[in-house]
Amino acid sequence: MADAVIGAGVQADRPADDGHARPISPLRAAAYTMAANKGAMAGLAVIVIMVIFSFAGPFFYHSNQITTDLPAALHPPSAAHPLGTDNEGYDELGRLMLGGQTSLEVGVAAAVVATFIGVGYGAVSGFVGGLVDGLMMRAVDALLAIPTLFLLIYLFSVYQASPVLLILIIGLVAWLVPARLVRAETLSLRTREYVQAVQVMGGSRMRMITRHIIPNTIGTITVNATFQVADAILVLAGLSYLGLGIPPPAANWGGMLSTGINYVYAGDWWVIYPPGIAIVATVMAFNAVGDALRDVFDSRLRPR
Amino acid sequence: MIAYVARRCVQGLVVVVLVSFLTFIEAHIMPGNPARAILGIHASPAQLRAFEIQNGYNRSLPIQYFDYIDRLLHLNLGFSYQLNQSVASLLNERLPATVILVGLAVVVALVLCVPVAITQAVRRNKPVDYAITGTAFALYSMPEFWLGLMLIMLFAEKLRLFPPVAPQGNVGQILTHPAGLVLPVATLALGSVASFSRYLRSSLLDNLAEDYVRTARAKGASRRGVLYRHVFRNALAPIITLIGLSLPGILSGALITETVFNYPGIGLLFWNSALSQDYAVMLGITIIVAIATVAGSLLADLLYAVMDPRVRYGEA
Numbered sequence: 001m002a003d004a005v006i007g008a009g010v011q012a013d014r015p016a017d018d019g020h021a022r023p024i025s026p027l028r029a030a031a032y033t034m035a036a037n038k039g040a041m042a043g044l045a046v047i048v049i050m051v052i053f054s055f056a057g058p059f060f061y062h063s064n065q066i067t068t069d070l071p072a073a074l075h076p077p078s079a080a081h082p083l084g085t086d087n088e089g090y091d092e093l094g095r096l097m098l099g100g101q102t103s104l105e106v107g108v109a110a111a112v113v114a115t116f117i118g119v120g121y122g123a124v125s126g127f128v129g130g131l132v133d134g135l136m137m138r139a140v141d142a143l144l145a146i147p148t149l150f151l152l153i154y155l156f157s158v159y160q161a162s163p164v165l166l167i168l169i170i171g172l173v174a175w176l177v178p179a180r181l182v183r184a185e186t187l188s189l190r191t192r193e194y195v196q197a198v199q200v201m202g203g204s205r206m207r208m209i210t211r212h213i214i215p216n217t218i219g220t221i222t223v224n225a226t227f228q229v230a231d232a233i234l235v236l237a238g239l240s241y242l243g244l245g246i247p248p249p250a251a252n253w254g255g256m257l258s259t260g261i262n263y264v265y266a267g268d269w270w271v272i273y274p275p276g277i278a279i280v281a282t283v284m285a286f287n288a289v290g291d292a293l294r295d296v297f298d299s300r301l302r303p304r
Numbered sequence: 305m306i307a308y309v310a311r312r313c314v315q316g317l318v319v320v321v322l323v324s325f326l327t328f329i330e331a332h333i334m335p336g337n338p339a340r341a342i343l344g345i346h347a348s349p350a351q352l353r354a355f356e357i358q359n360g361y362n363r364s365l366p367i368q369y370f371d372y373i374d375r376l377l378h379l380n381l382g383f384s385y386q387l388n389q390s391v392a393s394l395l396n397e398r399l400p401a402t403v404i405l406v407g408l409a410v411v412v413a414l415v416l417c418v419p420v421a422i423t424q425a426v427r428r429n430k431p432v433d434y435a436i437t438g439t440a441f442a443l444y445s446m447p448e449f450w451l452g453l454m455l456i457m458l459f460a461e462k463l464r465l466f467p468p469v470a471p472q473g474n475v476g477q478i479l480t481h482p483a484g485l486v487l488p489v490a491t492l493a494l495g496s497v498a499s500f501s502r503y504l505r506s507s508l509l510d511n512l513a514e515d516y517v518r519t520a521r522a523k524g525a526s527r528r529g530v531l532y533r534h535v536f537r538n539a540l541a542p543i544i545t546l547i548g549l550s551l552p553g554i555l556s557g558a559l560i561t562e563t564v565f566n567y568p569g570i571g572l573l574f575w576n577s578a579l580s581q582d583y584a585v586m587l588g589i590t591i592i593v594a595i596a597t598v599a600g601s602l603l604a605d606l607l608y609a610v611m612d613p614r615v616r617y618g619e620a
Contacts, residue, residue: 138318145595237449238556280446
């Protein structure tokens with residue numbers, strides 16, 4: 001819907017002879033709106049750099065991330081180790097790449113899990129309506145009332161954490177907000193003519209939800225999923241601080257940071273700032289992109 | 305108004321019942337069974353059986369659930385076998401400390417977010433806006449434990465202004481050492497300023513575009529007068545709801561903050577219970593925190609309805 005408005009706005013009243021006679025496609029108009037937002041572009045750049053750094057970096061920068069090397073522990077940056085070594089003698093730069101892989105993977109995967117569950121639940125709840133909707137939403141309220149960290153700590157005191165379990169459990173805890181957002185949009189979408197037309201033509205409820213309602217919530221979903229990635233990276237960091245993250249030798253930025261701060265009084269800055277800055281930059285980047293996407297999808301917020 | 309209050313209260317009650325159901329499920333996903341979890345791996349089958357009968361674990365799940373509700377209604381939250389103390393009395397000791405921490409942090413975050421948001425809204429897309437927004441975002445993006453530690457390094461180690469560890473003891477002892485509260489409250493508050501101010505900024509901007517602003521300006525009111533007398537008042541109301549919604553997140557933050565500063569609240573208690581696998585304490589804290597959150601958001605909604613009549617009449 002937002003796209004249609006963008007397209008219409010751009011095409012309207014444009015003189016045919018100013019060299020811009022060709023109408024701008026909605027997608028391209030959205031891309032222009034994005035490109036005009038410097039924060040979003042910077043955020044996008046940071047995300048791309050982090051992904052390349054974490055996933056392509058190890059092919060070019062080789063370091064031993066498998067066996068510990070205690071005599072070489074906590075060495076300051078040098079030619080051999082550009083960012084020094086950590087408390088177990090791992091090369092910090094190489095570890096930062098490895099940790100980035102885990103942090104980004106867990107963040108994105110948890111966001112995907114949360115979004116899928118939330119969208120399905122919210123669309124069904126909003127579409128069915130009535131008492132069922134009321135009960136489904138109260139269940140969301142009940143789960144939201146238990147602070148995420150309290151639930152996660154309880155679950156991880158029962159089960160040993162692994163990357164897959166972390167993704168599933170962070171995702172299972174985080175689907176509540178998208179569920180609410182999608183439900184709210186579904187409530188208004190289900191009364192639109194084109195959705196009712198499907199009903200008149202004998203389309204099934206399933207078809208109405210999957211073909212006509214969910215695709216129209218894609219803007220809300222995308223914006224929220226972007227924020228979800230940022231939140232999941234922070235949750236993983238918090239869990240790692242509490243010792244509930246992924247056990248070594250696997251690495252993630254939050255775990256590196258929380259191990260690193262044990263050495264803060266020794267002045268070993270190189271085990272703290274690189275992972276810390278990586279987390280802050282990545283989380284800020286995802287938030288900036290999410291904010292810009294919201295401007296793109298929400299026509300009301302476009303500059304007046 | 306009465307109908308609205310009644311409806312929201314019934315909703316809140318339903319949520320609390322569902323929360324009790326959730327914690328009941330939580331209690332039953334423990335490894336093995338509760339008797340094994342509490343008595344440990346060396347308990348004999350006879351001891352386990354006796355414990356199960358004594359605590360009603362041998363009965364059917366629905367009956368156990370109603371027993372659980374009955375105990376909750378009598379404020380019997382179970383017994384900590386690790387600390388040899390009832391969960392209710394533990395909460396009685398620790399809960400006020402967390403209430404102080406969270407309450408102060410919310411107040412500080414609110415006080416900070418108002419000037420930040422006004423500057424952002426009035427100087428929209430100017431360097432000041434970018435600088436403030438950037439700083440707030442950076443603070444929001446920092447893991448709380450790192451922010452807490454940086455504050456300790458700067459204000460406790462280098463400048464020696466505030467103690468690095470929170471005051472210990474009960475509420476009275478905590479309040480008599482306010483300097484020790486500064487860093488924990490700052491850690492918790494600074495993370496929330498970004499989300500509060502971002503919300504208030506967009507709320508201010510929405511209101512600045514309303515017709516009543518133009519009308520007031522046309523009638524000769526100054527920019528400043530319109531901003532503070534009309535726009536600000538209207539923009540502030542939604543923040544009340546936001547506080548209600550942010551409570552669970554702030555409580556999660558409080559858990560980390562309490563761990564960093566060794567602050568004697570329920571977050572630290574919860575964490576220590578997780579380390580010693582003291583499930584009764586964890587579940588007791590969970591249900592109290594959840595009920596507090598439901599009550600908090602209910603209160604926020606009712607306050608909002610009092611402030612903004614459109615809410616109670618608009619939504620049927």
